[in-house]
Amino acid sequence: MRRMITTVLGALALTAASAGLWAAPANASDVYQGSDWATHAYDGTWFDYCDGEDDGHSVWGGYYTTASSAYQTSSPVNGYCGTEYVNGVLTNLRMVEDNPSSSTNYYGAWHGYPVAGN
Numbered sequence: 150m151r152r153m154i155t156t157v158l159g160a161l162a163l164t165a166a167s168a169g170l171w172a173a174p175a176n177a178s179d180v181y182q183g184s185d186w187a188t189h190a191y192d193g194t195w196f197d198y199c200d201g202e203d204d205g206h207s208v209w210g211g212y213y214t215t216a217s218s219a220y221q222t223s224s225p226v227n228g229y230c231g232t233e234y235v236n237g238v239l240t241n242l243r244m245v246e247d248n249p250s251s252s253t254n255y256y257g258a259w260h261g262y263p264v265a266g267n
Contacts, residue, residue: 180242180243180244180257180258180259180260181244181257181258182208182243182244182245182246182255182256182257183201183202183246183255183257184201184202185198185199185200185201185202185208185244185246185257186198186199186201186244187199187210187242187243187244189239189242189260189264191265191266192238192265192266193235193238193239193240193263193264193265193266194234194235194238194239195232195233195234195235196210196212196223196232196233196235196239196242197230197231197232198210198223198226198230198231198232198233198244199226199229199230199231200226200227200228200229200230202246203228205227205249206227206246206247206248206249206255207225207226207227207246207247208225208226208227208244208245208246208247209222209223209224209225209226209244209245210222210223210233210242210243210244210245211242211243211244211245211256212233212235212239212240212241212242212243213239213240213241214235214236214237214238214239214240215237215238215240216235216236216237216238217236217237221235222245225247238264238265239260239264239265240262240263240264241259241260241261241262241264242259242260242264243256243257243258243259243260244256244257245257
């Protein structure tokens with residue numbers, strides 16, 4: 150009886166963990182730096198990005214694509230939103246906010262590979 154209960158509980162735990170892993174990519178297209186955000190097209194060929202804070206700091210998207218191994222950036226916006234159409238397909242994306250009082254900017258977390266389809 151103890152073996153059967155252990156087996157059932159193990160199966161339930163595995164099912165719950167699998168459901169959590171499958172649910173995780175639902176919001177994977179959004180990346181943030183504070184209240185600033187970017188979200189990309191499902192096919193990874195463009196992304197929208199917005200300055201979500203009224204702090205006077207410009208924001209932009211930093212990204213990599215399949216067309217180049219070079220780090221690229223979108224045009225900065227301050228208090229607005231923008232759209233960036235990329236050459237190739239996005240392989241990684243993050244939000245960056247200008248820190249005018251330092252030579253180091255505020256960097257959001259990377260989206261993580263792959264971007265397209267997530």
